[in-house]
Amino acid sequence: MGTLSFSQKGGVFRMFNQAVTMKEFSYISDSIKNEEMLTKLCAQGAVESQNQGLKQLFAQLCQDHLQNVNLLINTLQQQSGITH
Amino acid sequence: MQPIGGARQLNQQNFYQQQGYGGQQSPQSMQAHLQEQDVAHLILSELKRMAREYTTAVLEANNMQTRQTFQFLLQKTIHDQGILYEVMQQTVGYGEIPTASQQDIQKELQKQSQSASQLYGFVQQNRFGSLGGQNQMQNQMQNQQQNQNFNYNQQPQGMGQQQTFQPTQSQPNSPLFPNGNYGPSSPINYASPQAPNSTKSNTTASESSASTSFSDNIETSTEKAKSSQPTNEGSKYSF
Numbered sequence: 001m002g003t004l005s006f007s008q009k010g011g012v013f014r015m016f017n018q019a020v021t022m023k024e025f026s027y028i029s030d031s032i033k034n035e036e037m038l039t040k041l042c043a044q045g046a047v048e049s050q051n052q053g054l055k056q057l058f059a060q061l062c063q064d065h066l067q068n069v070n071l072l073i074n075t076l077q078q079q080s081g082i083t084h
Numbered sequence: 085m086q087p088i089g090g091a092r093q094l095n096q097q098n099f100y101q102q103q104g105y106g107g108q109q110s111p112q113s114m115q116a117h118l119q120e121q122d123v124a125h126l127i128l129s130e131l132k133r134m135a136r137e138y139t140t141a142v143l144e145a146n147n148m149q150t151r152q153t154f155q156f157l158l159q160k161t162i163h164d165q166g167i168l169y170e171v172m173q174q175t176v177g178y179g180e181i182p183t184a185s186q187q188d189i190q191k192e193l194q195k196q197s198q199s200a201s202q203l204y205g206f207v208q209q210n211r212f213g214s215l216g217g218q219n220q221m222q223n224q225m226q227n228q229q230q231n232q233n234f235n236y237n238q239q240p241q242g243m244g245q246q247q248t249f250q251p252t253q254s255q256p257n258s259p260l261f262p263n264g265n266y267g268p269s270s271p272i273n274y275a276s277p278q279a280p281n282s283t284k285s286n287t288t289a290s291e292s293s294a295s296t297s298f299s300d301n302i303e304t305s306t307e308k309a310k311s312s313q314p315t316n317e318g319s320k321y322s323f
Contacts, residue, residue: 020147027141028150031157034137038130045123051175054124061127061164068157075153 020079028079032072039065121176128172131165 042065045058138158145151172178 018147020150024141024145024147024150027137027144027154031134031137031141031154034130034134038127038134041123041127041130045120045127048123049120051120053171053175054120057168057171058123058127061168064160064164068160071153071157075150079147079150 025076025079028072028076032069032076035065035068035072039069124168124172124176128165128168131161131168135161135165 039062042058042062046055046062049055049058135158138154138161141154142151142158145154169178
């Protein structure tokens, strides 16, 4: 699904174009920082938790959000490939 | 994180008192337990904040791929937050969350039902206005139906309100009448009590008819179909 389109009065217009705005770059950048912080917090929680349930969950969340960081970085890389 | 700091301290104190920690355990274990709860609350707050930020990012995305990435991360974050909340409730506790009283719910339900009734009348009036003078015969038939509806609306509160919303349930089918089926001759069953699912199907039918039948007035019809949705929700709650 490259773009969303809506028919209106027989015509078709594209809701999204492929250009990446500075705002999106800012969102991606901020999201990476957020994910990194959360990953660190989860790692700390996994280390310090005495409750086994929480410990396992924090460890899992740590791995998940580490993957999120990678996903966001990949997105950033792909967009930089398009724009340059 | 600053605004919730005080509340978290209070929670910690309450939890501390509830658990009866008073010299029975060593200070180290108490400190460790408090830190564990602290970290859990902090991560939960972070997940909630990130979900809000991802929502904003999705809504303001220009690039489709970026939007999909943010959408995926939003779903994932919401999922993680839900799981963490459940685990916290089962382990360290999240504190008591007061439930809404039945009296408050009934009061709000009554208020919203009246509001939905007014909205129904508003939508009906606007719909008749948009038809113009093209189909006078059909307008007359609709006026008859409208009068019936207003008679319903004039009834006092209580059981009369349930009758008020019976026509409303079929309302999403009525706005356009692409086949010219107006009024009582239409195949809509006004009197039948509807399950919540049928309300959904009506709405879908309305939107689909709006998008296929009236290409000239598609914007108007779609808006009207959307504006009739809250009426449906009101009717859903009235049964």
